[in-house]
Amino acid sequence: MTDERDTKSWTGAWEAAVVIAVVVAAFLLARQTRESLSLDEDPEPLSLTLEREAAEVNATLPEMVSEGVRLDKATAGPGNAFNYVYTIVDDETAQALVANPEKLAQLKTQLQERVCLTMPQRRASGAIIRYSLKNNEGKTIADVSIDAGSC
DSSP, rough: HHHHHHHHHHHHHHHHHHHEEEEEHHHHHHHHHHHHHHHSSSSOOHHHHHHHHHHHHHTTOSSSEEEEEEEEEEOOSSSSSEEEEEEEEHHHHHHHHHHHHHHHHHHHHHHHHHHHHHHHHOOOOTTTEEEEETTTTTTTTEEEEEEGGGG
C-alpha cells in the first residue's frame, strides 16, 4: 500500500513539475516574442519627431514668454537640430544684450541649464537646441547652440 501511495505521490509531483515547466516555458516564450516585436518596431526617426514637435509648438505662437521676449516660431533641422526664434521686443534690452558680452555669456549659461534640466528626451536623442534672438527689426542679436547630449 505504501508503494502504491509513494508511486501516486511521485506521479503527482512529476505531473506538477511538468505543468510548472510548461507554464514557465510559455511565459518565457511570450516575453521573448513581445521583446522581439518591440525591437522590430522602428522608433520614429529624430528628424520626424522634431518636425512634429515644431508644428505643435508653432500652433500656439507667437507667444510672450517673458517680459519683453516673444517666441515667434520653432523649426526642425537641419539634422538633429531644434530651433527656437525669439524676438526681444524691448529695443533697450536688445541693445544692452548686444553691447554686453557678459550678459550674452550669462544667457548662454541659463539656456544650457534649461536644456539640461527640462529636456531629458533631447539629452537622450543627442539633439542640438538652437536659440536665435532677434530685435524688432528682425536683425540677429545672438545665436546660441546647446548640445543636449553634453548635459
